[in-house]
Amino acid sequence: MAYVQSDHLGWHEGEQAMHEKLRAPTHENPTVPFLSPFGVRFLPSAPLIAIGALDNNGRPWTNLVGGEPGIARPLGSSNIGIRTLVDPEFDPVINILLSHQDQNETRPASADKHIISALSIDLATRNRLKLAGRIEVGTLEQLGSGSDSAEPKATEAQMVLRIGNCPKYLNKKSITPAIPEPTLASDSLPLPNGAVRLLDKVDLFFISSSHRHSYMGTNDRGGAKGFVRIFQNDNSETVLVYPEYSGNRLYQTLGNLQTTPQAGLVFPDFETGDVLYVTGTTEIVIGKEAAAILPRSNLVVKIHVYSARFVYKGLAFRGQDGEPSPYNPPVRFLATERSSMDAQTVSSKVVYAKLVQKDILAPSIARFRFSISDPEAAGRWSPGQYVALAFEEELGLGYSHMRDDDPASLNDDLTRTFTVSSHGGGELPEDEFEITIRNVGKVTSFLFKQHVRSGLEIPLRGFGGSFGVKQSSGEITPFIAGGIGITPLLSQLNDLHVQGIRLFWTVHRRDLGLVLDSFKRHPDLAHVTSVFVTGLETDAKSSVGIEMLQKIKVSGATVLARRMDRQDIILALQSQPNLSHNWYICTGTNLRTCLLSWLSDKNVIYEDFNY
Numbered sequence: 001m002a003y004v005q006s007d008h009l010g011w012h013e014g015e016q017a018m019h020e021k022l023r024a025p026t027h028e029n030p031t032v033p034f035l036s037p038f039g040v041r042f043l044p045s046a047p048l049i050a051i052g053a054l055d056n057n058g059r060p061w062t063n064l065v066g067g068e069p070g071i072a073r074p075l076g077s078s079n080i081g082i083r084t085l086v087d088p089e090f091d092p093v094i095n096i097l098l099s100h101q102d103q104n105e106t107r108p109a110s111a112d113k114h115i116i117s118a119l120s121i122d123l124a125t126r127n128r129l130k131l132a133g134r135i136e137v138g139t140l141e142q143l144g145s146g147s148d149s150a151e152p153k154a155t156e157a158q159m160v161l162r163i164g165n166c167p168k169y170l171n172k173k174s175i176t177p178a179i180p181e182p183t184l185a186s187d188s189l190p191l192p193n194g195a196v197r198l199l200d201k202v203d204l205f206f207i208s209s210s211h212r213h214s215y216m217g218t219n220d221r222g223g224a225k226g227f228v229r230i231f232q233n234d235n236s237e238t239v240l241v242y243p244e245y246s247g248n249r250l251y252q253t254l255g256n257l258q259t260t261p262q263a264g265l266v267f268p269d270f271e272t273g274d275v276l277y278v279t280g281t282t283e284i285v286i287g288k289e290a291a292a293i294l295p296r297s298n299l300v301v302k303i304h305v306y307s308a309r310f311v312y313k314g315l316a317f318r319g320q321d322g323e324p325s326p327y328n329p330p331v332r333f334l335a336t337e338r339s340s341m342d343a344q345t346v347s348s349k350v351v352y353a354k355l356v357q358k359d360i361l362a363p364s365i366a367r368f369r370f371s372i373s374d375p376e377a378a379g380r381w382s383p384g385q386y387v388a389l390a391f392e393e394e395l396g397l398g399y400s401h402m403r404d405d406d407p408a409s410l411n412d413d414l415t416r417t418f419t420v421s422s423h424g425g426g427e428l429p430e431d432e433f434e435i436t437i438r439n440v441g442k443v444t445s446f447l448f449k450q451h452v453r454s455g456l457e458i459p460l461r462g463f464g465g466s467f468g469v470k471q472s473s474g475e476i477t478p479f480i481a482g483g484i485g486i487t488p489l490l491s492q493l494n495d496l497h498v499q500g501i502r503l504f505w506t507v508h509r510r511d512l513g514l515v516l517d518s519f520k521r522h523p524d525l526a527h528v529t530s531v532f533v534t535g536l537e538t539d540a541k542s543s544v545g546i547e548m549l550q551k552i553k554v555s556g557a558t559v560l561a562r563r564m565d566r567q568d569i570i571l572a573l574q575s576q577p578n579l580s581h582n583w584y585i586c587t588g589t590n591l592r593t594c595l596l597s598w599l600s601d602k603n604v605i606y607e608d609f610n611y
Contacts, residue, residue: 584605
């Protein structure tokens with residue numbers, strides 16, 4: 001990175017405050033007051049550059065320009081030149097820096113030489129270069145202004161900037177140039193539907209901030225598509241929220257926001273060329289307060305939007321998605337968006353769940369029973385809910401900036417949610433519960449290796465969610481489960497009329513032990529179940545597999561040695577006209593997608609699990 005302000009190479013008070021709050025280790029500011037050798041080599045190869053500037057009211061704005069390599073080049077060690085197509089009408093940064101320019105006239109960009117910041121970036125390689133300084137001169141030149149009025153007219157900006165990071169969350173993209181055809185869609189709040197749809201798929205934005213309006217910084221923030229959430233968007237206020245992931249812990253952007261809580265953000269749509277510009281005040285939220293907004297987040301930034309512009313086809317480039325970053329965690333939804341993310345104990349006391357029993361049901365499926373150290377503090381759960389258990393003390397590895405051997409672990413808080421598979425109404429002691437899970441990752445693998453005598457105790461974060469099955473008199477309630485997706489139903493069977501259920505259960509032959517155990521515990525369930533078994537062709541000679549299948553048939557279940565398909569739904573509807581309009585689903589993503597298509601005329605209620 002490169003900055004020009006040689007008298008600001010230490011940490012300012014905002015950065016120091018963030019280091020103290022977040023307990024970052026002491027280290028030197030890596031900023032240098034000149035263009036480094038890397039910068040000299042990199043700058044001409046980068047196809048995009050984000051630029052930040054302050055408007056007349058001191059509010060930051062950010063844009064994103066470019067489209068092909070060569071838009072920026074070094075002019076010595078302290079100056080860079082930029083030449084690129086721009087939107088001169090609706091781009092707020094161009095409005096700020098070159099608003100007084102006549103076409104084709106080169107002169108000082110402004111009397112006070114606006115302070116600026118910039119981020120040169122190549123999304124194909126994830127390389128970046130941070131810059132900051134002032135604009136020296138600039139000009140606008142209209143191109144393509146021939147006699148054909150239908151021809152798109154492009155405007156080129158040329159600027160000389162006097163100039164004075166961590167790429168792991170960037171998703172790779174290949175960039176190609178395009179002629180901007182800007183049309184202002186909206187410049188008022190709340191955000192229009194088009195801007196909301198853009199935010200829902202954005203995986204990268206650029207943010208500019210300042211330290212007491214004396215110098216600026218521009219940075220990027222990347223994540224999975226939709227990682228920026230809309231906290232509020234109505235006539236009273238528009239508020240955006242995003243999580244700060246584990247990074248290099250320099251906290252330069254957050255340091256600026258600590259002293260000067262204002263930011264300008266640009267959200268590009270690389271597919272369409274649409275772009276959303278916003279500026280607003282910021283709020284840094286840490287710890288429990290952050291988790292209350294975005295569960296599983298320790299650090300969150302809220303942007304209270306003051307002004308916004310949504311422009312169709314305002315960008316001079318397009319981007320095609322490439323390799324996604326392996327470091328990006330799944331989207332963290334707002335607590336208000338998904339009730340299943342808000343597990344809390346009923347008090348602030350630390351509650352533990354102690355492993356007291358383990359039963360292996362199938363090669364990769366086991367049932368674990370836990371006792372609760374303080375049932376009153378933990379609160380009571382309802383059938384259909386999940387329990388949140390925290391494994392950070394057992395599996396946490398401490399801070400690491402990059403971890404290429406396990407990139408997903410960097411933003412993994414090691415808190416997992418498991419559906420409670422026991423009923424809790426006399427089936428077990430009041431201070432005990434069970435989960436039935438598949439061994440699919442680090443945490444579940446850890447549990448499978450534990451022996452009851454180890455005395456394992458895990459912090460219990462609470463119970464949450466709600467996937468309750470409701471029955472109506474005279475109707476049959478259909479439930480479709482995929483493998484371990486049977487667990488929400490198992491916990492509720494004691495409260496349901498089992499003969500009023502129609503269960504479609506798809507399993508692999510390796511999971512037949514789970515089926516047998518479930519029918520042993522709930523014999524009536526077998527008589528209302530169709531079991532679809534896959535993988536039998538690889539186990540045709542196994543006496544164990546044949547014996548299990550025979551036991552399942554003897555229990556009263558219908559066994560089909562194939563995958564479930566659309567015709568099974570059609571036949572069920574024809575043979576049981578009293579099937580409810582409400583269908584319950586707990587399956588993996590692929591089957592759920594098919595089911596939603598097959599049941600398009602039904603009310604489908606599903607648990608959003610991926611197995």
